[in-house]
Amino acid sequence: MHKALLYLSEHSKYYQRMFDKYEIDVNKIQHLEDLVKIPFTEKKDLQIFNEDFLCCPKEKIIDYITTSGTLGDPVTFACTEKDLQRLAYNEKKSFECAGLHPGNILQLMTTIDKRFMAGLAYFLGIREMGASIIRVGNGIPELQWDTIKRIQPDTIMCVPSFILRLIQYAEDHGIDYRNSSVKRIIGIGEGLRDQDFNLNLLGRKIREKWDVQLFATYSSTEMGATFSECEYGMGGHVHPELIIVEIIGEDDLPVPDGEVGEVVVTTLGVEGMPLLRFRTGDMCAKRVEQCKCGRWSYRLTPLVGRKNNMIKLKGTTLYPPAINDVLDNTEYVENYCIYVSENESGTDDVEVKIGLKYDTPFDPVKDLKDKFRARIRVAPRVTVLPKEEIQKINFPAKSRKPVKFIDLRHK
Ligand SMILES: [Zn+2]
Numbered sequence: 001m002h003k004a005l006l007y008l009s010e011h012s013k014y015y016q017r018m019f020d021k022y023e024i025d026v027n028k029i030q031h032l033e034d035l036v037k038i039p040f041t042e043k044k045d046l047q048i049f050n051e052d053f054l055c056c057p058k059e060k061i062i063d064y065i066t067t068s069g070t071l072g073d074p075v076t077f078a079c080t081e082k083d084l085q086r087l088a089y090n091e092k093k094s095f096e097c098a099g100l101h102p103g104n105i106l107q108l109m110t111t112i113d114k115r116f117m118a119g120l121a122y123f124l125g126i127r128e129m130g131a132s133i134i135r136v137g138n139g140i141p142e143l144q145w146d147t148i149k150r151i152q153p154d155t156i157m158c159v160p161s162f163i164l165r166l167i168q169y170a171e172d173h174g175i176d177y178r179n180s181s182v183k184r185i186i187g188i189g190e191g192l193r194d195q196d197f198n199l200n201l202l203g204r205k206i207r208e209k210w211d212v213q214l215f216a217t218y219s220s221t222e223m224g225a226t227f228s229e230c231e232y233g234m235g236g237h238v239h240p241e242l243i244i245v246e247i248i249g250e251d252d253l254p255v256p257d258g259e260v261g262e263v264v265v266t267t268l269g270v271e272g273m274p275l276l277r278f279r280t281g282d283m284c285a286k287r288v289e290q291c292k293c294g295r296w297s298y299r300l301t302p303l304v305g306r307k308n309n310m311i312k313l314k315g316t317t318l319y320p321p322a323i324n325d326v327l328d329n330t331e332y333v334e335n336y337c338i339y340v341s342e343n344e345s346g347t348d349d350v351e352v353k354i355g356l357k358y359d360t361p362f363d364p365v366k367d368l369k370d371k372f373r374a375r376i377r378v379a380p381r382v383t384v385l386p387k388e389e390i391q392k393i394n395f396p397a398k399s400r401k402p403v404k405f406i407d408l409r410h411k
Contacts, residue, residue, distance in 0.1 A: 001244060004268050005029055008276055011055035014045070015276060035246065036253065040264060041278045046075045046222075053273050056080055061272060066115045067221045077117065077221055078272040084124060086242065086269055087117070087224060091125020093239050094228035098186055098215040100155065102130035107147060109158035110188060111138050117221045118188065122157060138162070141169035145177075152181035160187035160214075163206050177210060184213045186228075191302040192216040194325075195285075197234050200302075201328045218300060222278055223265050227300050232292040235299030242268055245300065246277070247286050257288045262307050263300070281307045283319065309405065311340055312348050316378045320405045323352065326375050332357050332364060335390040338380075341408040348409065350380035355387025 005026040008015040019026065024038060046053060062081055066074040079087070100106070106126055112119030112135055119135075126133040136147050138158070144166060147153070156163075163185060170177040185206070192203035192214050199207060203214055218236045219226035225243040227236025238245060246254050247261040255261040263280045283304045290296050305319025320338055327336045334357040343349045356364060369379040394402045 001032070001035075001266070001268065002026070002030065004266065004270075004274060005276070007055070008274060012053060012274070014041075014049050014052035017052070032244065032246075035244070035266065035277060038277055040248075040252075041275055043075075043279070043281065046275075046278075047073060050076055053275070054078060055274060056272055063117075063120065064115070065117045065221055067117075074115075079117075080271045082269075082271045083224070087121040088124035088128040090225050090239060090242055091121050092128040094217060094219075094226040095125055095129055095131070095186075097228040097230050097237050098155075098217075099184065099213075099231055100129065100131055103132075104155055105132040105134065105151060105153040106155040106157055106186075107134045107136055107144070107151070107153040107182075109136055109138055109144060109156060109162060117224075118219070121226075141166050145170060145173075145175055148180055148182060154181055155184045155186060156182055157186045157188065160185070160190045160192055160202055160206065160216075163210075164202075167206070167209050182212060184215065186215045186217060188217055188219075190216075191321075193233060193302045195301055195304065197302075201325065216302065218282075218284075218303065220280060222267075222275055222280065224267055224270055225265075230291060230293040230295065234291055235287050235301050237291070237295055237297050237299050240297055244268065245286065245298075247284070248279075255285075257286050257298075260285045260301075260304050279307075283307055283310070309407065311350060313350050313380060314347075314378045316376070318376055318378070322376050323350075323372075323380065324404065326368075326371055327352065327354065330368065330371060332360050333368075334387045335394055336404065337390060337393045338405050339408060340406070342410065351383060352380050353383045353385050353390060353393070355385060355390035357387075 009019055009026045018039060022039060029035065029037065060080045061078040062084060063079040065077040067077060068074055108119065108122055110119050112123060123133055123135065134147055134151055134153060136144055167177060190202065191200060193216060194200050206214065215229045217226050217228045223243060225239060227238060229236055244266040246264040248264045249255040249261045260283055263282045263284060265278050265280060266276050267274045285301045286298050287301060288298045291299060305321050309320050311318050323338050327333050334355045336352060336354040339351045341349045364384060365382045368382050372379040394404060396403060
């Protein structure tokens, strides 16, 4: 950690300014507990002072990457040769955690270009490990199944919800997917488990159809590190040599282990754009007890939600995924959208608009409110609309992802 701070004080314009302004002597930051003396780095800082975060001459940059910022413009990231090696090491260790060895064949169902870091990092990790990779890219179930038939991969890496499309395609086209070569799926970008480490609805839907091993991962460009589940699926294991994670509460101080807070990261060994106490906006908890796999490295629980989506409803703190979970598990709900707004007293108002799969013999509004009270202790307002209308809200012309959460609050 001291090395990382020293590096920033020598090479980062942004952090040099911060250390000056707050009179921080990096030599006095010796222990993890001392980190609290340093201000956080926010996503918007990356956006406003983007160039000042770069710690090396541009000639040393091999790969340029962008991530979406909070203020509109994307943020540029840069990887040096050393950073690419670090990424390779990170993914190799994550793949090992998911049980991969030299000799395994992984079919990559995510894009490797489009200015993303992830796909490239997976490729580098597989190469580092000495396993094999097939870079099919995202989408196109037909091409995915053709590749599975030809090359017989044992592992798939993709966004988990895409698996449902793969299964659907296989069922529609008489492909015997249950007896295919695929035995393991590594999910990216979406959770597969709840806070008790049981499979969530998406995980269960996949497993009911297909008896494969499921692994969830958590990572981001800013972290340059991955938290990957082991075969016991008890949270994502950290690689402590690559990253420091603090879990920060609403008072901006670390919470006790096991409690939910915001993930704040400090990268270690990054040359191009290292970050110090970067607020990710992701909410989860740290688990420090020994894992069933024998590893002592701490784990992060599946994400509870995003900090800026946090809702305070009648004195209870909750996140949209908790509301989604109730609706996703209600048989007669065809589709829905959650609206959050501010009321006059400054607290949050939540309205859930639902479309029905069929007419229920009981009052669906009352039934849903009871379900909400049972599961999340409070009940939002519920309105029933024609499902076609909800469909239009879920899939507006410009959006690639379905819209299920609309935040009308002023922040
Ligand atoms: Zn483990």
